[in-house]
Amino acid sequence: MRGELHYDAVVIGGGTAGLVAGARLAEGGARVCVLTKGVGSTHLAPATIDVLGYDPDRVVSPSGAMAEFVAGHPDHPYAVLGTDAVAEAVRWFRARVDAGPLAGYRYLGDLDRNYLLPTAVGALRPSAVVPETMAAGDAVRVERTCVVGTRSLRDFHASLCAANLSRAGISARSVEIEVEVDKADQNALGFARRFDDPAWRAAFAGRLALKLQAHERVGLPAMLGLRDPHGVWSDLERRLGRPVFEIPTLPPSVPGMRLYEILRSTLRRAGGRLVVGAEVVSAERSGSRVTSVATRSAGHDARYAAPWFVLAAGGFNSGAIELDSRWDTHDRVLGLPLRGLPAEGGPRFVGDYLAEQPMARVGVAVDGELRAEGAENVVVAGAALPGAVPWREGSGEGIALASGSHAAELVIAQSGAPAGAAA
Amino acid sequence: MATLSTDVLVIGGGATGAGVAWDAALRGYDVVLVDRADLAEGTSGRFHGLLHSGGRYAVKDPRAAEECIAENRILKAITPDSIEDIGGFFVTTPFDDPAYADVFAKGCRDTGVDCEEIDPAQALREEPLLNPAVSRVFRVPDANIDVWKTVWALARGIQERGGRVLPYHAVVGIHRSGDQVTGARLRGAATGEEIEVEARVTVNASGAWAGVVADMAGIEGVRVLPGRGIMIAMNHRLVNTCVNRCQMPTDGDIIVPIRTVCVIGTTDVNTDDPDDHTVLQSEVDAMLDDGEKLVPGVRQARAMRVWTGVRPLFEDSKAADTDSRDVTRAHALLDHAERDGVQGFVTITGGKLTTFRLMAEETVDAVSKHLGDERPCTTKTELLPGSEDGTTYHLGERLSRKEARLADEQIVCECELVPRWKVEQAIERRATTNLDDIRRLLRLGMGPCQGGFCIYRAAGILHGLDGLTADQADESLLHFLRERWKGVWPVLYGDQLRQARLDDWIFQGILDVEHLPAVEAEAVTS
Numbered sequence: 017m018r019g020e021l022h023y024d025a026v027v028i029g030g031g032t033a034g035l036v037a038g039a040r041l042a043e044g045g046a047r048v049c050v051l052t053k054g055v056g057s058t059h060l061a062p063a064t065i066d067v068l069g070y071d072p073d074r075v076v077s078p079s080g081a082m083a084e085f086v087a088g089h090p091d092h093p094y095a096v097l098g099t100d101a102v103a104e105a106v107r108w109f110r111a112r113v114d115a116g117p118l119a120g121y122r123y124l125g126d127l128d129r130n131y132l133l134p135t136a137v138g139a140l141r142p143s144a145v146v147p148e149t150m151a152a153g154d155a156v157r158v159e160r161t162c163v164v165g166t167r168s169l170r171d172f173h174a175s176l177c178a179a180n181l182s183r184a185g186i187s188a189r190s191v192e193i194e195v196e197v198d199k200a201d202q203n204a205l206g207f208a209r210r211f212d213d214p215a216w217r218a219a220f221a222g223r224l225a226l227k228l229q230a231h232e233r234v235g236l237p238a239m240l241g242l243r244d245p246h247g248v249w250s251d252l253e254r255r256l257g258r259p260v261f262e263i264p265t266l267p268p269s270v271p272g273m274r275l276y277e278i279l280r281s282t283l284r285r286a287g288g289r290l291v292v293g294a295e296v297v298s299a300e301r302s303g304s305r306v307t308s309v310a311t312r313s314a315g316h317d318a319r320y321a322a323p324w325f326v327l328a329a330g331g332f333n334s335g336a337i338e339l340d341s342r343w344d345t346h347d348r349v350l351g352l353p354l355r356g357l358p359a360e361g362g363p364r365f366v367g368d369y370l371a372e373q374p375m376a377r378v379g380v381a382v383d384g385e386l387r388a389e390g391a392e393n394v395v396v397a398g399a400a401l402p403g404a405v406p407w408r409e410g411s412g413e414g415i416a417l418a419s420g421s422h423a424a425e426l427v428i429a430q431s432g433a434p435a436g437a438a439a
Numbered sequence: 440m441a442t443l444s445t446d447v448l449v450i451g452g453g454a455t456g457a458g459v460a461w462d463a464a465l466r467g468y469d470v471v472l473v474d475r476a477d478l479a480e481g482t483s484g485r486f487h488g489l490l491h492s493g494g495r496y497a498v499k500d501p502r503a504a505e506e507c508i509a510e511n512r513i514l515k516a517i518t519p520d521s522i523e524d525i526g527g528f529f530v531t532t533p534f535d536d537p538a539y540a541d542v543f544a545k546g547c548r549d550t551g552v553d554c555e556e557i558d559p560a561q562a563l564r565e566e567p568l569l570n571p572a573v574s575r576v577f578r579v580p581d582a583n584i585d586v587w588k589t590v591w592a593l594a595r596g597i598q599e600r601g602g603r604v605l606p607y608h609a610v611v612g613i614h615r616s617g618d619q620v621t622g623a624r625l626r627g628a629a630t631g632e633e634i635e636v637e638a639r640v641t642v643n644a645s646g647a648w649a650g651v652v653a654d655m656a657g658i659e660g661v662r663v664l665p666g667r668g669i670m671i672a673m674n675h676r677l678v679n680t681c682v683n684r685c686q687m688p689t690d691g692d693i694i695v696p697i698r699t700v701c702v703i704g705t706t707d708v709n710t711d712d713p714d715d716h717t718v719l720q721s722e723v724d725a726m727l728d729d730g731e732k733l734v735p736g737v738r739q740a741r742a743m744r745v746w747t748g749v750r751p752l753f754e755d756s757k758a759a760d761t762d763s764r765d766v767t768r769a770h771a772l773l774d775h776a777e778r779d780g781v782q783g784f785v786t787i788t789g790g791k792l793t794t795f796r797l798m799a800e801e802t803v804d805a806v807s808k809h810l811g812d813e814r815p816c817t818t819k820t821e822l823l824p825g826s827e828d829g830t831t832y833h834l835g836e837r838l839s840r841k842e843a844r845l846a847d848e849q850i851v852c853e854c855e856l857v858p859r860w861k862v863e864q865a866i867e868r869r870a871t872t873n874l875d876d877i878r879r880l881l882r883l884g885m886g887p888c889q890g891g892f893c894i895y896r897a898a899g900i901l902h903g904l905d906g907l908t909a910d911q912a913d914e915s916l917l918h919f920l921r922e923r924w925k926g927v928w929p930v931l932y933g934d935q936l937r938q939a940r941l942d943d944w945i946f947q948g949i950l951d952v953e954h955l956p957a958v959e960a961e962a963v964t965s
Contacts, residue, residue: 019580060941062949074954131962137895137916138909139951170849170859171892173899179909183956201850266892333940341727341738343720367923370953407948425833 020308020319023049023289025427027348028296028309029328029336033398033411035279035290036105036420037326039112042288044428049114049320050283051311053295055276056334057399062212062238062264062414063271064150065109067102067127068094069410078144078414079103079127080290091356091377096386097418103226104126105417106145116278120143120246122148127309132156134163134235135171136265138180138188142410147271149240152233152259159259161188164224168197169207171266172237181391188235191227193220204239208270211241211248216265221255228256238262239270285315296329299350305393306350324427327352327388328397328420331379336400339364339375352388355381356402376405385426386419395423441634442628443603445471448622448638448711449651450610452476453483454586454792457593457645457819458799460602465821466803466814469603469635473625474596475609479590481713482646483792484879485748487670487704488586488697490514490522491793492579494529495688498539500809503769504550507793507842511580513819514796516559520826525696527581527681529554530573534535534732535686540575543685547579566678568734572953581681583697585832586792587879592823599824606876613641613656620775620784632761640809642802647713647751649788658779665713665749668705669722669918671930672756674741674887676701677734679834684733691729698834699855699886700743703730713749718929741938742930743887750862753789761965770798774805777781785868817884851900852893854886862900872901872911874919887935889927891942892896894919895950904947913955 023046027038030052038050059198068078068085075081082099086092094102106127113123123145125131132155140155160182166175174190181188182429197206210216213279228234233254240262241248264271283290294311300319301307308321329336329349339353341406343364345354356377358364364375379402381389386401388394397419399406406412449460452474460472474480484755493507516521531540545584549556555578562576563569581777585630591827607628614621622637643652646663653661678697684692695702723745730737773783786804800816809814837856841848847930849859865880866872872896877883883897884890895944902912931939 060944068630135950137898137913137950137952137955139954139956141951141954168741170848170851173896173903176899176902176909176912179902180913180955198848199815199845201845266895266949330942332936333944335934335937339936343932352557365928366659367925367928369921370947373928407944408953410948412948 018230020321021049023047023320023322024431025326026309026320026322027325027326027328029056029330029334029398029400030273030290030292030332031330031398031416032058032279033416033420034326034328034427035036035276035283036109036417037083037397037423038288038330039279039286040108040421040424041427042286043426046428046431049289049291050306051291051294051296051309051320051386053334054292056330057412058197058276059297060267061269061272063147063269063275064133064264065106065113065123065145065413065417066142066406066410067106067144069130069142070408074142075130077128078130087395092402093401093415093419094384097422098382099127100420102414102418105421108421109417110145111232112282113278117281117420118245118274118278120250122246124148124151132179134181134263135429136177136237136263138177138184139432140184141391144414146387147245147262147274149245149271150238150264153235153259153261153263155184155186157233159176159233160184160357161235162228163188163190163235163263164193165190165237166193166195168195169204169237169239170201172263173202177235177263184192192228193223195220203268204270205242205268205273206267207237207239211239212243214251217248217251218255221252227255228258233259235261235263238264242270245274246368248374273434304321304391304437306391321391324431325394326397326423326427327380327394327400328423330399332375337378337380345378350388350391350394353381353390354402372405372408377403379403380381386422397423442637442824443634444637445469445603446810446928447471447642448636448640449473449644450606451643451645451648452478452590452604452606452644453481453644454479454590454795455646455787455790455798456642457590457597459594459598459642459644459787459802460604461831462799462803462816462818463806463816464597464600464602464947466807468810469909471605471638473604473605473608475628476608477606477873477879478594478604478877479587481648482591482748482750483586485670485746485806486586486591486792487693487695488583488704489693489695490582490584491791492527492581493550493552494527494543494547494577494579494581495683497550497552498542499687501546501550501767504546504552504757506797508550508552510794510797511582514793515582515831516875517818517821518589518592518823518826519829519831520823521592522582522831523697523830523847524582525680527683528566529577529579529683529685529833530562530569530733531575531685531804532570532732534570535684539686540577545579546917548575553580559914564610566680568677568736569682570733570735575685577685583681583684583695584792584918585698588825589823589853593882595824610652610655613652615657615781619782629830638783640785640806642806643784643786644802646788647749649751649786653786656781656784658775658781658784660755661773661786662753662754664754665715666707666752667717667747669713669718669726669745670702671723671726671730671742672700672702672744673737674700674743674935677737677740678831682733691726694730694733698882701736703727707750710749715749716747716925718745718747720929723930739933741887741933741935742773743889744926745930746926751788770794772798772801772805776809785809818930828884852883852886854888855882857881857883857893859900861905862897866904868899872907872915874898874901874915875922878919884923888938889923889942890919891938891945898913903944913952917952
């Protein structure tokens with residue numbers, strides 16, 4: 017093992033929450049290192065900023081619905097964070113997207129009104145802040161919709177999407193475009209790289225234009241470019257002379273890769289370090305403080321010491337929290353206590369797939385400042401937090417942005433003074 | 440109402456019923472095969488996939504062992520396409536009585552089950568994950584058999600000979616004219632439409648449900664005790680040989696590798712209801728502990744799915760002497776002319792998958808007598824459709840086909856390497872909108888992601904084919920998710936829970952299937 021590396025703060029986890037915490041710590045002047053086992057949730061999710069979509073009925077305005085939501089879920093991360101913190105984090109995020117590495121690419125929207133965007137199966141899904149490339153899919157718009165698919169992309173089925181949109185009251189139809197591909201199994205990433213190529217894109221637009229009717233907006237699977245999505249999207253709108261929007265589909269998520277690139281670049285430009293392929297395998301403690309963590313990666317093992325740690329390694333989804341075959345649940349990263357577990361002997365899961373599962377809200381136990389119970393210099397962020405069911409609530413990115421920002425703010429405010437001195 | 444007329448009506452589309460219909464069709468009889476659900480959706484589709492060598496019964500039930508080894512050889516010859524000839528081990532672990540090994544070897548010799556003792560070191564070279572403390576190892580000709588493939592091959596064979604196969608047609612009444620059973624009334628599950636079947640002989644091949652069907656014919660005392668057993672599929676093949684504990688048959692003493700998974704089985708609990716699919720946590724725990732005895736570390740591997748099957752254990756209340764429990768494992772053929780004075784009705788129940796062909800042969804021999812027109816059985820030598828080239832299935836078969844067609848064969852299900860054209864062909868051939876039917880036919884969604892990626896694709900393909908509405912496609916998607924979850928949640932831990940959470944994100948997050956128009960409408964009306 018190499019010698020210990022010293023930072024002001026070490027962030028564990030490279031999903032949205034971890035990258036936001038790292039970037040904001042770096043912007044605040046901290047020497048920060050983000051350790052991540054691999055790329056995280058960004059590459060799987062649609063990359064819309066979902067703040068509050070369901071409670072349990074569809075939420076029209078996240079800011080308007082927040083007070084009642086928090087009152088009904090007092091253990092939810094939002095009960096600690098509050099609407100203002102979410103709004104601030106969203107503003108920060110939008111500004112970083114604007115200043116980010118993808119020229120011209122923007123996010124639109126705020127917490128006052130949810131967009132209602134089509135999913136690949138044709139349901140309508142509420143999201144507060146969305147990539148510009150998706151915004152024209154909003155159900156409030158009056159144009160008819162033409163959903164465009166290609167048989168070469170197995171991960172998107174335009175006919176089913178359009179048929180379900182029609183059932184939801186949106187005038188929609190579908191068309192298929194033939195695309196020549198070199199091998200049969202293509203995903204959205206392969207097509208995104210093709211869309212980045214102006215000649216390929218022009219040919220695609222030419223073929224598509226012939227199939228469109230007047231006054232239709234065009235919905236395409238979310239694959240409109242990886243390097244220059246703004247250029248690809250605006251070029252398609254110009255060539256087709258109508259609004260064009262992306263519809264998120266199965267992973268890998270192209271808009272998610274863009275989001276990862278934006279956050280990674282923000283972190284690095286602010287002087288932060290990102291180490292990918294560095295799984296935290298053990299931690300040193302001194303009393304109620306974590307003093308260092310060790311990582312294992314291909315070339316070497318390393319130890320990272322810091323006065324502060326942000327735990328943003330995710331929950332069951334990433335493997336950071338594990339339920340083992342003896343039905344015991346652990347935080348595999350730092351071994352911290354958990355909260356939200358079903359009562360001893362109670363059911364962990366129930367037989368109805370679409371019901372809320374008793375294990376759904378498990379996370380690392382935290383205090384009123386989102387510090388881990390039993391580790392006063394560890395702040396918890398993102399899907400590691402207990403009390404939320406983000407995939408059902410439509411709250412994942414709202415929690416990630418706000419809790420990542422909160423963690424950074426707390427660490428910066430407390431730095432200088434020894435951690436825990438205030439307690 | 441539609442009316443069909445046939446020589447032989449077979450009630451029950453498991454391996455036994457399909458085998459009976461195939462045998463009768465080969466003898467030149469006109470047949471109709473019906474099941475209340477999909478073919479092999481009951482007991483046949485709910486076992487571990489073992490084609491017995493007979494070793495398991497060599498000591499306890501020599502006659503069953505003799506039947507098994509004979510049928511093992513016949514099935515390998517007539518339906519190799521469904522069988523992977525992987526061989527089996529009987530191993531003496533530290534948990535087994537060491538004295539049983541010699542008794543076992545003698546039992547195999549006496550019953551003609553091929554059995555060769557091998558050096559445990561050799562067994563460990565072949566199966567490195569096997570418990571290193573095994574002291575004796577015997578090699579036997581166990582194999583695995585894909586029962587859905589077998590039953591659908593039988594169905595194709597029946598149809599090619601003019602027989603009719605009607606899954607999703609429940610028997611709602613059996614007709615009697617005096618002491619003669621004359622057929623049955625069916626109701627189609629999809630449409631509710633009823634069909635009258637006039638049959639010269641009706642065969643009750645409904646396994647664990649045989650008592651219920653016999654009751655419908657007004658025949659009393661056919662008692663079938665459903666014996667419920669659980670099986671757990673692990674997400675890959677921890678072993679490539681069927682591994683059995685060398686002891687008297689008991690719970691949790693076998694691991695069967697089949698296709699991309701291996702299955703730990705099984706338990707045996709008497710139940711009153713053949714549709715009882717309860718899985719108790721204590722059973723799961725016991726099964727994993729038993730798995731550890733054969734392959735230490737099983738608990739660190741991913742358990743993917745658990746299911747229950749019900750064995751039909753026959754108890755004839757009319758029999759003079761009460762059968763012992765050991766004997767009830769054998770199959771029972773009841774000719775109701777002899778037993779009850781009722782003509783035109785035969786019940787076959789009990790038995791095991793390995794002997795389905797033999798059961799069918801004996802049944803159709805009896806049917807033949809009823810028809811007054813005895814014809815010889817030819818199922819011992821007739822190849823099933825799909826097995827004409829005589830080669831057995833091998834594990835790399837789907838991958839090698841895919842490798843050869845990288846440019847033009849789109850894969851819908853990566854776990855099980857199911858290409859798109861197969862899905863399209865299955866939908867059209869089966870005329871089904873039920874993705875669960877496609878799953879059984881092609882193993883679509885049976886791998887580690889449990890449909891996480893392929894089921895949206897398959898629903899899209901379903902919808903894209905002519906004539907299917909969005910609500911049918913949505914319903915099929917949701918039905919699949921609900922059915923899948925039943926087998927997933929009782930064994931959900933470790934990395935499989937991670938996988939399930941990704942699937943939750945896909946279906947409840949990215950796709951938001953819960954808020955599809957139909958589901959919302961349902962929620963409002965309920």
